[in-house]
Amino acid sequence: MGDDGAGNLLVRKVASVAKLSAEERHALENLPMAVRAIPARQDIVRIGDRPTHCCLVLSGFAFRYKLVGDGRRQILNVHVPGDIPDLQSLHLPVLDHNLAALTPLTAGFIHHDAVHEVSARFPRITGALWRDTLVDAAILRERIVSIGQRDGLTRTAHFLCEIFMRLAAVGLASDRATAMPITQVEIADALGLSPVHMNRMVRELRERRLVTLDGQRLEILDWDALARLGDFDPTFLHLDPGDRARRP
Amino acid sequence: MGDDGAGNLLVRKVASVAKLSAEERHALENLPMAVRAIPARQDIVRIGDRPTHCCLVLSGFAFRYKLVGDGRRQILNVHVPGDIPDLQSLHLPVLDHNLAALTPLTAGFIHHDAVHEVSARFPRITGALWRDTLVDAAILRERIVSIGQRDGLTRTAHFLCEIFMRLAAVGLASDRATAMPITQVEIADALGLSPVHMNRMVRELRERRLVTLDGQRLEILDWDALARLGDFDPTFLHLDPGDRARRP
DNA sequence: CGACCCATTGAATATAGTCAACCCGGGTGG
DNA sequence: CCACCCGGGTTGACTATATTCAATGGGTCG
Known part of the structure; x- marks a missing residue:
């Protein structure tokens, strides 16, 4: 129990x-x-x-x-x-x-x-x-938007923002880092990209010094730039004001 | 009232x-x-x-x-x-x-x-x-699958099957045809394809004698072939048995 | 050690997007 | 009445984003 x-x-x-x-x-x-x-x-x-x-x-x-x-x-x-x-x-x-x-x-x-x-x-x-x-459905809608309209890099940045915020909302992220035990193949399958392309997108984000991501841990190096690149607006997460305040 | x-x-x-x-x-x-x-x-x-x-x-x-x-x-x-x-x-x-x-x-x-x-x-x-x-969410999930994994032609066929079945379920489709006042641009925006590509997919479906679609009316010429091509399995619509029986 | 999974990279290819032009039908206004 | 315009559909040619194929390296675990 x-x-x-x-x-x-x-x-x-x-x-x-x-x-x-x-x-x-x-x-x-x-x-x-x-x-x-x-x-x-x-x-x-x-x-x-x-x-x-x-x-x-x-x-x-x-x-x-x-x-x-x-x-x-x-x-x-x-x-x-x-x-x-x-x-x-x-x-x-x-x-x-x-x-x-x-x-x-x-x-x-x-x-x-x-x-x-x-x-x-x-x-x-x-x-x-x-x-x-209903919040789950809202996340699905935003995923449709991502997969349907955003290019690979934007999509990847958006996804990392989303997951980071959802983890932060349940207290599982520090200021700028969180455990993120997900492989690139899995992110690729979530975003409708090939694993090879996913790898290039992750590399690009790394080279731009926006995040580090090693299959175990996600570190946000520049939240504002990442959110801007990812066209990320957290409205769709319908977080309550208390949670929303925890934004990095 | x-x-x-x-x-x-x-x-x-x-x-x-x-x-x-x-x-x-x-x-x-x-x-x-x-x-x-x-x-x-x-x-x-x-x-x-x-x-x-x-x-x-x-x-x-x-x-x-x-x-x-x-x-x-x-x-x-x-x-x-x-x-x-x-x-x-x-x-x-x-x-x-x-x-x-x-x-x-x-x-x-x-x-x-x-x-x-x-x-x-x-x-x-x-x-x-x-x-x-929840059924709405199930439709969103299937849309994610379509946009994320299925190529343009499959996606289009799938979409036409879905809409046709949903219309049939509320009694708005005859055996093989239904009013379908939706432009190609709109279908394109629903499926994450460009209007030009959408047009080619519609043409392809027409040339294969699977459907006719003119912006006002959708006619299914070969349901089984269309559903096969579109990788269409209606489970996600969660229709009750009565409605499901109305399958063309 | 070898197997396996994951990440990484280069090269060739393909699917889909973009640009541009044209057609057609219907509505509008001179 | 006809010219024009506009939205939607259609097509060709070119481009680009992303996939596929292939090969390599680094860990980890029996």
Whole structure:
């Protein structure tokens, strides 16, 4: 039941939207949750599945992806601690994409029934969860814009800004650096670029002294220049003012 | 209050998810709704706005889009009658994209308060509306896959399949044809292709005798071949079995 | 040590973008 | 009534961004 962080991530997420009553907080903290460790690169749920649980990322990164006819992979979104990547399975019974661990992961699995129950008792919790899926959609929209209209370099800069801000919003980034255990191949698959081209874009950003990125750690050397180059406007993240203040 | 179709579109959408009680049906049918006609190409709400109403498309097409730094436009999704394109404004107060009429449009505007109220009284209506935003997100995910991984021809074929099926699902397509008043420039902006290239893709589909498309009407000449070419699997539309049966 | 994954780089190629021109139909105004 | 204009569609020619192919090096882990 992990009160050492597990429930708190949920409480925090919901509390960032609506002030919680003691009752609501109690209900969230006591949601029955099965905590599991998942090795890197392992699928958690697959396209076509009918999940019975929601998956709350406790530590590590997860990602969702789809494969196309000729075997190529598109990564849809990367998920950081505090995210509930498959929340949509509450109302869309069959999964239309895969969810996998990007790094070694600990995740809490909460039965749909339990979520429905809390949600029925506390409308504001429903609202907060719904909102969470809407922010996910907003991120998807911005990704469409990036892939559809921005060139490789802009796209890459934008992505790094986005991930950095999302990590900062959950307290996982320092002023200018954060753990970022994601390979170039994976970023490439997320941005619709080839791995080779991705590598060149990363090199370019490095040579321009905007970031360092080594597969384990992302360091922002010049946030303003990076955001300008990446055409990055954080509105789409719908961060609350408190989180937004944490901008580097 | 338009019982001549207006409320019914809502009733139908919700009823396709959960069997409605007489009470629920009554509440939906009597949602106060301001019906307005909007000329083609006019913005309805803009990025940065804080909408107070939700917009239900009654007839005509709408679309959502974003502009990037250098003026290019990315169309995020096209909306058909029955859609509520800005439902997310219920929980995300500031809009992160624009909504506009693609064709002359009639739309019903329902105050957020009214939606919240019905939603508070009838959890299944909440669920159905939430679900609606989730299907929108599923469409966005598939769009990411298309733009990120599929070449121009595949992408175009996929898009035509998608739109056709969505129109068929709301009864707006015959066996093999449907009204489709969308220009090539708009399809191009939706798929992240240049207008010139879009034109060539349309020509190619026409020359292969898969579709005819003239800016007013889409006719499917060979659904199976088109779906195969477009790598189209309708799972992501999350249509209910009844609608799915209407496959051409 | 060898296998493997990831990063890196050069060279050739391809898909898609840009530029520019032309056509057509419909609406407008002289 | 006809000339003009405008939006949308169409096409050719050229260019560019990004992909593919191929090869190499550096870690890490059995």
